[in-house]
């Protein structure tokens with residue numbers, strides 16, 4: 001029996017619509033879904049290879065427990081009972097700070113987040129480590145301070161902008177915007193639109209740019225300071241906008257008035273006149289900006305994104321059509337956790353704050369290894385593979401071996417699972433109902449509730465169900481009145497009323513709401529994730545309801561249920577809301593309702609970024625003469641989501657990429673084995689000589705070094721990264737600037 005079924009790709013945040021031909025419970029053909037309103041028939045090679053993610057030899061089928069010589073299968077009941085007992089005893093003896101959760105909610109399977117995080121809070125801990133705190137939290141910090149909410153970060157208004165400035169973003173390969181190649185291709189060809197790329201190398205996106213500023217690696221803070229200086233010194237700023245919407249401008253203006261932009265450009269190895277032209281275009285056109293890992297994972301990370309916010313603000317490009325806007329959403333992807341508020345925990349040994357509720361994976365090894373009495377002792381990992389994803393694999397290995405309890409929930413036997421005391425099998429995104437909350441559109445709000453299209457093999461559960469069973473065993477879920485079970489079987493409307501009454505009557509019930517819904521409506525629907533989508537639509541904030549009304553849903557008590565029905569009726573995905581395009585300023589949530597441009601804590605840092613100091617700090621290191629870009633998003637990797645190397649058969653996927661000029665000087669030949677060393681470690685890897693890399697820079701992609709059927713595929717680049725090479729505010733890794741040495745192996 002075969003049937004085409006609608007679903008979506010979970011390999012990046014775009015979640016393109018897919019149609020999959022399923023035969024005998026296997027995905028046999030995949031095509032882009034033209035009916036999906038966000039991707040409109042677009043998909044990349046990763047999505048078209050999704051079957052490799054679903055069907056492979058390392059899929060987990062049963063709960064596993066580590067014993068002396070490997071793993072044994074155990075029942076769910078035994079797994080949940082033993083884990084709950086250990087957890088209770090660790091937290092009882094050492095306090096809640098000894099417990100951390102990591103991952104939870106990847107690129108396309110985010111329903112579990114409400115459950116995992118509710119459980120963590122119920123156990124008294126705030127330690128939530130997530131990959132976003134390994135990339136984006138420095139930027140969230142900047143928006144938190146200037147705009148008032150860490151979740152009100154902005155994206156370019158792609159459809160309306162006429163100049164897109166791409167800084168450290170290789171959208172052609174990494175996407176991070178819907179239908180990236182269509183959009184970037186159109187920008188590149190349209191004479192009325194400008195694509196400007198700032199990237200040290202000729203990336204696939206830079207190749208298509210109208211202007212490419214081939215910046216010296218690691219100097220974006222200096223360049224951004226120079227661009228603002230040029231604009232302010234020339235008087236090109238949008239003074240009307242500043243007068244109306246900005247506070248603190250007078251405090252930051254002096255940072256730029258005497259700054260020597262010409263000298264800065266020389267240090268950035270850029271032509272001053274070209275930089276001046278880009279600054280002038282940015283100040284005068286309907287411009288917008290997308291910055292990504294090239295700057296977020298680089299020197300001065302947090303301050304670079306702060307300077308970029310200043311650049312946008314002085315040009316009047318925030319919250320305006322065609323500029324940078326806050327997209328609409330059903331719920332934000334995290335909560336605002338102002339690091340100045342003592343109620344939010346910092347990490348014990350390293351003192352890093354949670355930003356958007358998340359702590360940085362870079363510090364976890366130190367938090368486990370520290371002698372602090374409340375050090376981390378128990379870690380639960382879901383939808384993450386820290387043993388390959390996060391900096392310093394060697395430090396992670398040592399730290400994880402010191403834990404009293406490590407539990408991994410995954411669909412695959414990963415490198416992290418292999419180290420765990422318990423491994424719990426999750427249903428994949430194609431075996432369960434699930435969704436994502438990432439939004440990359442403006443003003444529309446997107447939703448697709450993917451439905452199961454293949455049956456799970458063995459006993460895996462929805463990840464939300466695993467969290468619910470643990471919560472139940474730990475006694476966190478209050479007794480649920482019979483009427484909730486009964487009404488769940490009758491109608492959603494009756495159930496909604498009963499749930500509302502119960503939540504009003506008992507504050508404990510409100511705190512445990514996801515679990516209550518899971519055990520009642522979730523049971524009735526046969527999916528906790530699906531029931532939670534219904535519940536979310538009932539409790540959605542007012543802002544979303546206004547946005548749903550703009551998209552045509554009837555305001556009133558039944559609105560949530562009406563949207564839920566529409567979600568069910570549209571397996572291809574749909575628009576469930578529309579942000580107000582004329583009132584993006586409503587996202588300004590500071591006390592004075594203005595953009596607060598001045599952040600005193602980093603004044604010294606910003607002012608210290610001068611051509612002289614940068615030149616000094618960037619001087620080569622004789623021992624480690626190359627700059628390693630430790631990680632690269634290309635169409636042959638997908639973080640750690642594709643384990644079977646067959647999907648790249650015949651391709652050269654994991655190499656050290658080097659410029660022909662450098663290879664010539666070192667007398668190295670394409671294809672030969674080389675040894676790459678950094679302060680953290682050494683690896684051996686095949687050399688690829690290519691003009692796509694800048695002189696002095698070398699690249700190793702991430703997402704490799706995965707062991708499959710006894711063989712290791714490629715090199716784990718995080719053997720070469722050090723976890724202390726990180727941003728001082730956000731703790732994010734500086735993977736795009738790792739000093740290294742290359743020698744023949």
Ligand SMILES: Nc1nc2c(c(=O)[nH]1)N[C@H]1C(S)=C(S)[C@@H](COP(=O)(O)OP(=O)(O)OC[C@H]3O[C@@H](n4cnc5c(=O)[nH]c(N)nc54)[C@H](O)[C@@H]3O)O[C@H]1N2
Nearest residue numbers: 168169170174203217218292293294632633634637638639
């Ligand atoms: N194919 C594929 N796509 C993916 C993923 C994947 O694994 N594979 N993963 C997804 C995820 S989780 C993420 S976070 C995104 C990341 O998406 P991107 O941020 O676009 O990914 P990178 O490859 O790191 O690209 C950053 C660019 O920055 C440049 N760069 C390096 N150093 C500097 C510098 O000093 N200054 C400047 N200005 N630029 C610099 C690099 O040359 C590179 O072209 O990709 C997503 N998409």
Ligand SMILES: Nc1nc2c(c(=O)[nH]1)N[C@H]1C(S)=C(S)[C@@H](COP(=O)(O)OP(=O)(O)OC[C@H]3O[C@@H](n4cnc5c(=O)[nH]c(N)nc54)[C@H](O)[C@@H]3O)O[C@H]1N2
Nearest residue numbers: 109131383384385389409410411412426630631639640702
């Ligand atoms: N050196 C270096 N390191 C990097 C990067 C870099 O550029 N350089 N990039 C970084 C970036 S941007 C990111 S986002 C991180 C990503 O790092 P991680 O947070 O570790 O995420 P993934 O590598 O995508 O791993 C996702 C895991 O979830 C599992 N999974 C899939 N579906 C489900 C499900 O439904 N339920 C459960 N429970 N599990 C599931 C997959 O099998 C996989 O093991 O890596 C970072 N690491």
Ligand code: SF4
Nearest residue numbers: 009012015016044047
């Ligand atoms: S752009 Fe590619 S990887 Fe991202 S969701 Fe679409 S098909 Fe999947």
Ligand SMILES: [Mo]
Nearest residue numbers: 131132135639
């Ligand atoms: Mo990422």
